Amino acid sequence: MQRNGTTKLLTFIFALTVSSAIPTIAQVSGTQAVQTIHKLNLGGEGRWDYLVVDPDAKRLYVARSTRFMVVNTETGDLVGEIADTPGAHGVALAPDLGIGFTSNGLENRASVFDLKTLKVTKKIETGQNPDAILYYAPTHSVFVFNGQSHNATVIDAVALVTVSTIPLAGKPEFAVADDQGNIYVNIADKNTMTVIDARTRKVKAVWPLAPCDEPTGLAIDRNTGTAFSSCGNKLLAVVDLSTGEVRRTVAIGDDCDAVAYDPTTNLVFASNGEGTLTAIGKSSQGSYSVRQTLTTQPGSKTMALDPSTQRLYIPAAKFTGPPTQKPRPRIVSGSFEVWVISVPTT
Numbered sequence: 001m002q003r004n005g006t007t008k009l010l011t012f013i014f015a016l017t018v019s020s021a022i023p024t025i026a027q028v029s030g031t032q033a034v035q036t037i038h039k040l041n042l043g044g045e046g047r048w049d050y051l052v053v054d055p056d057a058k059r060l061y062v063a064r065s066t067r068f069m070v071v072n073t074e075t076g077d078l079v080g081e082i083a084d085t086p087g088a089h090g091v092a093l094a095p096d097l098g099i100g101f102t103s104n105g106l107e108n109r110a111s112v113f114d115l116k117t118l119k120v121t122k123k124i125e126t127g128q129n130p131d132a133i134l135y136y137a138p139t140h141s142v143f144v145f146n147g148q149s150h151n152a153t154v155i156d157a158v159a160l161v162t163v164s165t166i167p168l169a170g171k172p173e174f175a176v177a178d179d180q181g182n183i184y185v186n187i188a189d190k191n192t193m194t195v196i197d198a199r200t201r202k203v204k205a206v207w208p209l210a211p212c213d214e215p216t217g218l219a220i221d222r223n224t225g226t227a228f229s230s231c232g233n234k235l236l237a238v239v240d241l242s243t244g245e246v247r248r249t250v251a252i253g254d255d256c257d258a259v260a261y262d263p264t265t266n267l268v269f270a271s272n273g274e275g276t277l278t279a280i281g282k283s284s285q286g287s288y289s290v291r292q293t294l295t296t297q298p299g300s301k302t303m304a305l306d307p308s309t310q311r312l313y314i315p316a317a318k319f320t321g322p323p324t325q326k327p328r329p330r331i332v333s334g335s336f337e338v339w340v341i342s343v344p345t346t
Helices: none
Strands: 022-028 031-037 039-041 051-054 059-064 067-072 078-082 088-094 099-104 109-114 120-125 130-136 141-146 151-156 161-167 172-177 182-187 192-197 202-208 218-221 226-231 235-240 246-251 256-262 267-272 276-282 288-295 304-306 311-316 337-342
Touching: 051 088, 051 304, 051 311, 059 088, 067 088, 099 130, 099 141, 109 130, 120 151, 120 161, 130 172, 130 182, 141 172, 161 202, 172 218, 182 218, 226 256, 246 288, 256 304
Parallel strands: 088 130, 218 256
Antiparallel strands: 022 031, 022 288, 039 337, 051 059, 059 067, 067 078, 088 099, 099 109, 109 120, 130 141, 141 151, 151 161, 172 182, 182 192, 192 202, 218 226, 226 235, 235 246, 256 267, 267 276, 276 288, 304 311, 311 337
């Protein structure tokens, strides 16, 4: 961004409710900038996975191993939990139907819950290790992507029954949908992106993402038909959804598992498990480059964006060992927290 011929540095203010401010230093275009961090201490046991924001209901859903924590985004208060979701991975919201769905990786089922009470009303069988999950409103369908059986279970969200199983070429990761009836899902072990017709429930195309290795996180700019895929080799692939071509790549941090696109600022964010957040901007010529890299915390590799407030939600915790080691280390009791990063619009 240019102002009076000079580059205006992108500034982030970390903000949440009434927690004590802690200064941190982040690298900003070769200089240092002091950020103010407020942490919401939610505590509780268990690692985390996907986060989802419901902007209208002012709620944040956080997967926590055996259940989903639900937080009021205006007050930071824990308003409740969705219980009995072993191997909790993702949540899909169907506000037009008043229900939501969770993917329960350890029991090969999806839970159906009431959006008001958070009570589970039904469980539906899926494939093996259901992970990413997506609700497609035009057809009232839920797509559950199964990591071990390499397929997608399609659920009729009205009848609450399985209507189809879509074979996939490999292990599916994150998925997004456009406004033309297409669903895009990263296939991590094949370095590809699969395109699914949401109405026919058939695979339309499989696109190679080279030089992207092990694509995981995925976000979409629906206005320009562009997808942003995070890669295991510390790259972000910018994909043209009209052709499947990788237009360019941008360097990001290691162990990224989530990408977010903010349509208000046209910024792309990558949360990296190494302990950084990469902010990527688009120039007037259409090229993408890193605008800022902020220090977060090791293990903070997922996040969610509230597009109505330009706030990013990033989970963090202390571990009994390196966050990426196998078997996975446990979270230090009481250390789980959520950081909220506010993205200025000017």
